[in-house]
Amino acid sequence: MQTLLLEALYIMAGLVSLLTAKMAYADQKHPSRIGSTIFWGLLGFVFILGKYVPPQVVAIILIIMGVLTALNKVQAGNQHNASEEFRLAESKKFKNKLFIPALSIAVFAFGIAQFTQFSGLVGLGAGALVATLMALYMTKAEVSFVAYDGSRLLQQVGSASILPQLLAALGSLFAAAGVGEVIAASISGVIPQGNILLGVIAYCLGMALFTIIMGNAFAAFAVITAGVGMPFVYSQGADPAIAGALALTAGYCGTLMTPMAANFNIVPAAVLETKSQNRVIISQFAFALVMLLVHIALMYFLAF
Known part of the structure; x- marks a missing residue:
């Protein structure tokens, strides 16, 4: 059961990478549109299907990703964060309640590792999902913002992720x-x-x-x-x-x-x-x- 749950988490991570690749390709003003699309697409492939392909194939994919990074072909796109005024207004509205979703990740990881048969890694993934739902409920934000901002942040962090x-x-x-x-x-x-x-x-x-x-x-x-x-x-x-x-x-x-x-x-x-x-x-x-x-x-x- 734990193996299936971990595999599901890896698949979800891969889907996030594929979504990032899609958004990078759709961004016509992206400074490195093709390179970034290939990088995130390959990463998504490894997360989802890596265990089903020969290790040599994964090694070649990692080399390609390394070359793209070395050539500075993996860059942040043209996706923008919310305005400074909006973020300041929201922070004043929620104050320290903003930390509740983030802290819930640690609570779930610890609780699941200590009181169930599953590992802390499963708890970490479950906590991340619960934190996302909590944040959506608290802020009343659109679900599409999760995909957009997730892609924006992942591209901003880049290959270091x-x-x-x-x-x-x-x-x-x-x-x-x-x-x-x-x-x-x-x-x-x-x-x-x-x-x-x-x-x-x-x-x-x-x-x-x-x-x-x-x-x-x-x-x-x-x-x-x-x-x-x-x-x-x-x-x-x-x-x-x-x-x-x-x-x-x-x-x-x-x-x-x-x-x-x-x-x-x-x-x-x-x-x-x-x-x-x-x-x-x-x-x-x-x-x-x-x-x-x-x-x-x-x-x-x-x-x-």
């Missing part, structure tokens, strides 16, 4: 290729065996840096734990539960500092329409550095 999937796959690839062992061999001559403090620093910094590169702390965790955590931290007697939890959240410090974590740092900037797409990262950077130092201290004093 698929980074989470690509980076998760990259983490699995790194782990399978033995990158962790290569890292361990590289730093074994730098960190003296038995030096707990240097091992903790290397572990936390490695998690943050690899997350900055990969944009995904979960993907970085397998690689850095194998290459740094096991030989230089856990082998010294660290509590696996404490050290593992702190290592993962140390990776999240890197998440705050990288555009590769598009869903955290690029999407909010697009939604808020900031002048710089890195505005969120700039605001978080100093806080992330402080939190990284705190993680190093906590792991050193609590895990041993």
Whole structure:
């Protein structure tokens, strides 16, 4: 049952991409009409039919999408947001009630994961659907606005919207290729065996840096734990539960500092329409550095 629900969510994501491709093609003033149409159309195909076609075909599709991105052929179209006056009036009307649909996503994801047999991913999808219905009911907006604004936002975010999937796959690839062992061999001559403090620093910094590169702390965790955590931290007697939890959240410090974590740092900037797409990262950077130092201290004093 869970597999069917997840498949339904992937199909819906694919339909959103196909709708975006349709709107990009219909936009005669689009700065990159054909390239954007092909990109979103291929993404929709992968989401809907990816599991039914050979992996080699999906790989070729991803290469084509990568080439289109590299050639700057995936751009935002000519779809416009509501006027500043209208949005200001609506925000004054609803005030903090505007956060109810967004918060309901987290509530549903947590509730379904904790109290049903389904995973949090199913809950996340269900929460997104419920949040959409709640927003439509609250605002009395037309259903067509969902499609229009969804397409506008997806094109505004651009190819960065698929980074989470690509980076998760990259983490699995790194782990399978033995990158962790290569890292361990590289730093074994730098960190003296038995030096707990240097091992903790290397572990936390490695998690943050690899997350900055990969944009995904979960993907970085397998690689850095194998290459740094096991030989230089856990082998010294660290509590696996404490050290593992702190290592993962140390990776999240890197998440705050990288555009590769598009869903955290690029999407909010697009939604808020900031002048710089890195505005969120700039605001978080100093806080992330402080939190990284705190993680190093906590792991050193609590895990041993």
